[in-house]
Amino acid sequence: GENVEQHPSTLSVQEGDSAVIKCTYSDSASNYFPWYKQELGKRPQLIIDIRSNVGEKKDQRIAVTLNKTAKHFSLHITETQPEDSAVYFCAAGDNTNAGKSTFGDGTTLTVKP
Amino acid sequence: ETGVTQSPTHLIKTRGQQVTLRCSSQSGHNTVSWYQQALGQGPQFIFQYYREEENGRGNFPPRFSGLQFPNYSSELNVNALELDDSALYLCASSPGTGGINTQYFGPGTRLTVL
Secondary structure, three states: OOOEEEEOOEEEEEOOOOEEEEEEEOOOOOOEEEEEEEOOOOOOEEEEEEEOOOOEEEEOOEEEEEEOOOOEEEEEEOOOOHHHOEEEEEEEEEOOEEEEEEEOOOEEEEEEO | OOOOEEEOOEEEEOOOOOEEEEEEOOOOOOEEEEEEEOOOOOOEEEEEEEOOEEEEEOOOOOOEEEEEOOOOOEEEEEOOOOHHHOEEEEEEEEOOOOOOOOOEEOOOEEEEEO
16 A cells, blocks of 8 residues: 655744755555645645646745656745645545545654744 | 534543544535544544445544435544543535535544543
């Protein structure tokens, strides 16, 4: 089955700096790569996703890049703000069925004011 | 805020007992997935229900079972509870298989097994 590894497990940045979180996956059949943000005690929320037919997607301060050959994808957050502090999860799966995604173990991002 | 709801929010059980967790999917969604999230880990896929049928299962033993009802709400049942079953159980609904879709999570049920 699919195996997703996520790095780093913790990341601390100063407000205004950029943050990068990286994930690798094992199953070359995976073609859907969502990223979720989970604040303490709350549900995971989708913040951005990418399908395998594109290499990059951007939404305001958040961007995701995908390298299918190397089987890795990354989340980039620019101009970080304290409210970006949370646990971020990457996942890999099938773009026709997001509900069967395999998740990484998460990155705890702390943005210091 | 999404329309996926779960009950109860917290539950304490003892080893060997049985538990039922409930999930109401977002309006218009016919697919429900269940995940187990242990402390400090990412959600792990338990199984998925699509139009009242199981549609895929992760690496969980048969004592984890489920149901989906005609209104697409769902239940997760766990028999013979073990200490390692202590976790946050999340359900997520999505519009259905086929085509591009995303899933929306409920708030979770925190299960503690003593």
